[in-house]
Amino acid sequence: MTPGDTPEKKKKMEDNVLAEETSIYVHNPYLEKMKEDILYHFALGTGTHDFQALFGDIKFVCVGGSPSRMKTFIRYIAEELETGSPNCDYPNICAGTDRYAMYKAGPVLSVSHGMGIPSIAIMLHELIKLLHHSKCSDVTIVRIGTSGGIGLAPGSVVITKQSVDATFKPQFEQVVLGKSVFRNTDLDDKLAEDLLKCAKELDEFNTVIGNTMCTLDFYEGQARLDGAICSYTEEEKLQYLQAAHKAGVRNIEMESSVFAAMCNVSGIRGAVVCVTLLDRLEGDQISTPHDVLSEYQKRPQKLVGHLIKKQLKKK
Ligand code: R2B
Ligand code: URA
DSSP states (O other): TTTOHHHHHHHHHHHHHHHHHBOOOOOTTTTTGOOOEGGHHHHETTTTTTTTHHHHHOOEEEEEOOOOHHHHHHHHHHHHHHOOOOOOOOOOOOOOOOOOEEEEETTTEEEESSSSHHHHHHHHHHHHHHHHHTTOOOOEEEEEEEEEEESOOOEEEEEEEEEOTSSSSSSSEEEEEEEEEEEEEEOOHHHHHHHHHHHHHHOOEEEEEEEEEEEEEESSTTTTTSSOOOOOOHHHHHHHHHHHHHHHTTEESSSHHHHHHHHHHHHHHHEEEEEEEEEEOOOSSSOOOOOHHHHHHHHHHHHHHHHHHHHHOOO
């Protein structure tokens, strides 16, 4: 800025700086040099799709394991935000592939990520590039999902403070060029507190902030006794889960660590909100009736829906 600049010019320049600061950062100098970027697992590309026109208005992205749950979520959020006419259909934007499904309603994008760290990591690489190419700014990403609780009544919702590994350390190990790189897995404190406030306003189900253990497996990796392989006793299992509880772990799932790490590296505000389907101190099998489970699965959606509605009203 120079001394002769008009107040309008100064404001515009400040706005540009702000947009730069809040835009999506890609930690890869090679991307700028590419003439075209093909997001293979989304069946979308910068040479074939106008990303800015399609996605430029996105402010919230919700990601979750199953394609059908993410379609249910987009219908729910569209109704809450009144973005479309009743009975409006929400086509799968990634219809050219069956790897992931993607739906959009107004400023909200809903994307499935499958199960486990490798599956969500591939999706997040392409999602972060999509948001970058679309010149999106001020974006919040929330993973909504299911988990096993520790010492909580089934149906409780856990908002993750830190994602920890199977040794309870708050880190994600990525092997790069054959060497281990450890990345931070803290989630955004302010966003977690805002979500807890929303839960209090809704007052419909027990919600806590706690640590989430992210594992590489559902069975042995989560100390279950009901997998095809079990190399420990019931007593050892319970000792391990009690130790996890002592370390602040309130639930166990399979994607939060790489989600947190990638949000941190890319400077994106992120949260993980998972419902607990059972208390792992009481058992391993998920035997709750289907209708009860499907009501539980709506809880993270309701909570995040409430947050999005509130935050959009402020803008
Ligand atoms: C929660 O549930 C799935 C396993 O059933 C996994 O994707 C996770 O994180
Ligand atoms: N998802 C998990 O990863 N673990 C559970 O126990 C339940 C759902």
